[in-house]
Amino acid sequence: MPVLTEPVALEEPVTPATRRARVALLGFGQVGAAVAARAAAPPVNTRLQIAGALVRDPARRSPPGVPLVTDVSALWDPAPDAVIEVLGGLEPARTCVLGALERGIPVVTANKSLIAHHGDELLAASRRNGVALRYEASVVAGVPFLGTLARRPLARDVSQVTGILNGTSNFVLTRVSRNHEDIPTALDEARRLGFAEADATKDLDGTDAAEKLSVLIRLLGHRFVHPSVIARTGIGCLQPADLQQASEFGGVIKPVATADWSAGPVTSFVGPAFLPLTHPLASLEGVTNAVCLSRPGHAHVVFSGPGAGPHVTAATVLDDVLELLGEDGGRTGWSGLAPRASIGAPSESAWFVRLDLGAGAPDQRDVADLLGSFGVWIARTASPGGIHHPLTRWILTHPVAPARLSAALEALALSCGCRACSLPILEDSNA
Amino acid sequence: MPVLTEPVALEEPVTPATRRARVALLGFGQVGAAVAARAAAPPVNTRLQIAGALVRDPARRSPPGVPLVTDVSALWDPAPDAVIEVLGGLEPARTCVLGALERGIPVVTANKSLIAHHGDELLAASRRNGVALRYEASVVAGVPFLGTLARRPLARDVSQVTGILNGTSNFVLTRVSRNHEDIPTALDEARRLGFAEADATKDLDGTDAAEKLSVLIRLLGHRFVHPSVIARTGIGCLQPADLQQASEFGGVIKPVATADWSAGPVTSFVGPAFLPLTHPLASLEGVTNAVCLSRPGHAHVVFSGPGAGPHVTAATVLDDVLELLGEDGGRTGWSGLAPRASIGAPSESAWFVRLDLGAGAPDQRDVADLLGSFGVWIARTASPGGIHHPLTRWILTHPVAPARLSAALEALALSCGCRACSLPILEDSNA
Numbered sequence A, B: 001m002p003v004l005t006e007p008v009a010l011e012e013p014v015t016p017a018t019r020r021a022r023v024a025l026l027g028f029g030q031v032g033a034a035v036a037a038r039a040a041a042p043p044v045n046t047r048l049q050i051a052g053a054l055v056r057d058p059a060r061r062s063p064p065g066v067p068l069v070t071d072v073s074a075l076w077d078p079a080p081d082a083v084i085e086v087l088g089g090l091e092p093a094r095t096c097v098l099g100a101l102e103r104g105i106p107v108v109t110a111n112k113s114l115i116a117h118h119g120d121e122l123l124a125a126s127r128r129n130g131v132a133l134r135y136e137a138s139v140v141a142g143v144p145f146l147g148t149l150a151r152r153p154l155a156r157d158v159s160q161v162t163g164i165l166n167g168t169s170n171f172v173l174t175r176v177s178r179n180h181e182d183i184p185t186a187l188d189e190a191r192r193l194g195f196a197e198a199d200a201t202k203d204l205d206g207t208d209a210a211e212k213l214s215v216l217i218r219l220l221g222h223r224f225v226h227p228s229v230i231a232r233t234g235i236g237c238l239q240p241a242d243l244q245q246a247s248e249f250g251g252v253i254k255p256v257a258t259a260d261w262s263a264g265p266v267t268s269f270v271g272p273a274f275l276p277l278t279h280p281l282a283s284l285e286g287v288t289n290a291v292c293l294s295r296p297g298h299a300h301v302v303f304s305g306p307g308a309g310p311h312v313t314a315a316t317v318l319d320d321v322l323e324l325l326g327e328d329g330g331r332t333g334w335s336g337l338a339p340r341a342s343i344g345a346p347s348e349s350a351w352f353v354r355l356d357l358g359a360g361a362p363d364q365r366d367v368a369d370l371l372g373s374f375g376v377w378i379a380r381t382a383s384p385g386g387i388h389h390p391l392t393r394w395i396l397t398h399p400v401a402p403a404r405l406s407a408a409l410e411a412l413a414l415s416c417g418c419r420a421c422s423l424p425i426l427e428d429s430n431a
Helices: A031-038 A093-102 A114-128 A145-151 A167-179 A183-191 A207-221 A240-248 A310-324 A364-372 A404-414 B030-039 B093-102 B112-129 B147-152 B166-179 B183-192 B207-221 B240-248 B308-324 B366-373 B400-417
Strands: A017-027 A046-054 A082-085 A108-109 A158-164 A251-260 A267-276 A288-296 A301-306 A350-355 A378-382 A392-397 A419-425 B020-024 B046-054 B082-085 B107-111 B158-163 B251-260 B265-278 B290-292 B302-304 B350-356 B378-382 B391-399 B420-426
Touching: A017 A031, A017 A093, A031 A046, A031 A310, A082 A093, A082 A167, A082 A310, A093 A108, A108 A114, A108 A310, A114 A207, A145 A207, A145 B147, A158 A207, A167 A183, A167 A251, A167 A288, A183 A301, A207 A251, A207 A267, A240 A251, A240 B350, A240 B391, A301 B366, A310 B265, A350 A404, A364 A378, A364 A392, A364 A404, A392 A419, A404 A419, A404 B308, B020 B030, B020 B093, B030 B046, B046 B350, B082 B093, B082 B308, B093 B107, B093 B112, B107 B112, B107 B308, B147 B207, B158 B207, B158 B400, B166 B183, B166 B240, B166 B251, B166 B290, B207 B251, B207 B265, B240 B251, B350 B400, B366 B378, B366 B391, B366 B400, B400 B420
Parallel strands: A017 A046, A017 A082, A082 A108, A267 B420, A419 B265, B020 B046, B020 B082, B082 B107
Antiparallel strands: A158 A251, A158 A288, A251 A267, A288 A301, A301 B302, A350 A392, A350 A419, A378 A392, B158 B251, B158 B290, B251 B265, B290 B302, B350 B391, B350 B420, B378 B391
16 A cells, blocks of 8 residues: 655635534433534534523523523524524424514524424424425434435435434344343343433334434425324334244334335334345444435435434534535535645555465465564454365454554565455444 | 324414525536526525526527536626536536635535535635635545534544445446446446446546545545555456455455545545445445445444435535525524324335244145135235244235235134234335
């Protein structure tokens, strides 16, 4: 690998003025607190000040810099630049959001129930008052795609959507499948890790996923399907043996939400389903969420990533705020000319190496000794032999810098004419 | 599953006026022709008229309604509403795009080489003239995510990007891995299917992926890395046995492009790498492309889908045009109130069924006969037995409507007290 270190040359200094904006929070639970914390230091030039937060309990202790109010009207004067709704549930969220929109204040919400049940009413109010209403965090909270599809009519010209929309149930079924635990044990583990609430009923019975699916059908299918109309099965009917048997049948059981309107009427379903291993959602494990879009005869498009969590949700909500406030000019994200990068030394990794040994090749221990003298240590080795590969050996190394590996392989070539082909091993850093 | 058929009630008629816009094409190859064909009937209210197309060969036959010109200045008067650059390569693309931007005409390009080499110059011209320059189709052409990240500073606050950015080499390695073909044979098949050009050198040696990686580093890392500086290995060094051996080591070999600036300097690499099966890109097969974003300690976000193809690229390019022209008001995608959906009967599918047979259970043939009398036919069956599941049997059925399956399982329950748990099987429609 070539290694070049070039000077950092900032050709056009990037010094835009810092902008300020006032944001009001409806709700100050885990997500609200994460929004306030992240807003204090965004990686952008807009400084967001939390003008106030609506809470139910007047006796609650106020965090520094965040005035708490129990009457929403206290937030309207002076009007904030945007409102963030993180109350959850239908009321008082609906009334407060309508109040903001009618006053011409743009609103960002993370509330899938609110959008699923009252989306048309709220978006009509948004249009009528000429102010934005954004809800990117309502489905697959950590992955921006809803707003993108809202703006891109050809990208959203699909007729089938299948998703894993509930992280708790995906985590539970992943544990059951991997560890052969039963569902209550897996759910306890999810709670311990903060991936499930004390009452996880709506996650496990499909209510949560059905609300999200309703939002997707509304945006992509231009039709309103009340969440209660969506056929729903909980994951409770499953036994650990089902997941083992699915594996033996060449598939996996996943908690899916799926809808199809390619023939006109909408068919939809939320619940556990059997996916063949070739299905684009079959490999999504743990709390990962995903949405897979398609139409007959066209390739799938998949958006996947974290579906919940206070910090993930807070970042997406704040991006909605910054986007509607026009941060970055809404165009390219390339502000100013870029510095020429400082190029780092190629990073250390483990390696997959094929050795084509010549005649008179050294035995395995000699090869290991020679590589070891360069600091290259063998983790696994295979010498399948056979008529096609009599002198081929594969090894997996422990992590080592590429320069060391190259030097070791060159020495091996000199000593016995052995040729090598080496590939870095990319670990899944979050596995 | 509940089946409800609700009346279609269009509460607020959606009848926005049809808008018209004139678009000039730079280039009229496969992508240009696909753009012209798709522009004629977009699923939107803006009608795009192709004002003219720049071509090299003056003798070329003009398709109906698309005036061909060989001198770009013929396209500037009257000025079109937008220019679409699909020439490919650096010149004359760069000069023509600069010409449009300097005249205040917004530009959409699908040209990763142009953005990788001249992005800063072109985006400076875009800013100077206050007009948009969009390049969504330059990386993972069929999946919108670049523009999204450009507008969302917290979503793009990552320090590692790993992608499968070249469909040809992913297709070739997938064939080699699945069919144990050698690379030339797999490449012939790619050409036959239209997934590889006659000269696929830049796809196989990593040039194409390095240009796309340079664009990603520029957008996400705010640094300029010339494509030639990126360490690059072609896939030509691989032998079919390497891919078999990778599988035995519990992984897969994929053509990746990866960069990391979490420690400051940028390290980058393009070429085949060994991915453990838990890696989010390990399961992406065929011509599928993907980008995986991360930063230490945070969950991956993955965008995946088709990376090339005239129709895929044309749709993305046209979405860029419609977005910059302000189609949909740039806000919600929910124009007007939605009709209440007509709900279809649940669709036919194959099923994964667990039967908990009571004592005195009928034998397998009797079960099959009873199910068959309802039109439910068994594709596979398993009766693991053993101490934990002495009376449990799993079956996979052929496709059948859920109502038929329910009736069959009810009849079985009546005849022998057998309880059942059934899950739909979601096929990968494009596998």
